[in-house]
Amino acid sequence: MGRIIFDTATSLNGWIADEQNSLDWLFAVEGGTEPDPSLFPDAAVLVEGSTTYEWVLAHEDLLTCPERWADFYGEKPTFVFTTRDLPVPDGADVRFVSGPVSDALPAIRAAAGEGDVWVVGGGELAGQFLDAGALDQIAVSIAPVLLTGGAPLLPRRLEADRLRLVSAHAAGQFARLVYDVLPPR
Numbered sequence: 001m002g003r004i005i006f007d008t009a010t011s012l013n014g015w016i017a018d019e020q021n022s023l024d025w026l027f028a029v030e031g032g033t034e035p036d037p038s039l040f041p042d043a044a045v046l047v048e049g050s051t052t053y054e055w056v057l058a059h060e061d062l063l064t065c066p067e068r069w070a071d072f073y074g075e076k077p078t079f080v081f082t083t084r085d086l087p088v089p090d091g092a093d094v095r096f097v098s099g100p101v102s103d104a105l106p107a108i109r110a111a112a113g114e115g116d117v118w119v120v121g122g123g124e125l126a127g128q129f130l131d132a133g134a135l136d137q138i139a140v141s142i143a144p145v146l147l148t149g150g151a152p153l154l155p156r157r158l159e160a161d162r163l164r165l166v167s168a169h170a171a172g173q174f175a176r177l178v179y180d181v182l183p184p185r
Helices: 050-059 066-073 101-112 123-131
Strands: 004-011 015-017 043-049 078-081 094-097 116-121 137-143 163-171 174-181
Touching: 004 123, 043 050, 043 101, 043 123, 050 078, 050 116, 078 101, 094 101, 101 116, 101 123, 116 123, 137 163
Parallel strands: 004 116, 004 137, 043 078, 043 116, 078 094
Antiparallel strands: 004 015, 137 174, 163 174
């Protein structure tokens, strides 16, 4: 069974999206539009919330240009947590789920097989994976940006005894931190 990894970018003060749920601030950072591909997890399955999904659809115009879906997601199944009916780009393997993360975990893990699962965003969804005892790693690329508010990185309390630093390095203008999440004691 693969790992479940929350891998995201954040502002220096801990916001993953601004007050308008936009990531435009991220792409304004030098290297933000062309991040190092080695920073992204080699996951078999992607998971995201509806706000992240809708932002990517709109920002990248994926409904009009569905062939661009593969540039972002390849042919990997993408699970989207939502309570609404949302559009799907032609040819995309999007699977809508609702309810508790624990209820969706068997289907997500089955789709991933032995591969990893990448929780793309948002922070609340990653927090639900943590609550379910199913978050194995947190990887954060910290941008040299300070925002006044928005969506928090991970709106949960997680003490130092549950996090083990795996790596820390500069990646262009970003600071890259990777932590393993240990089970509760």
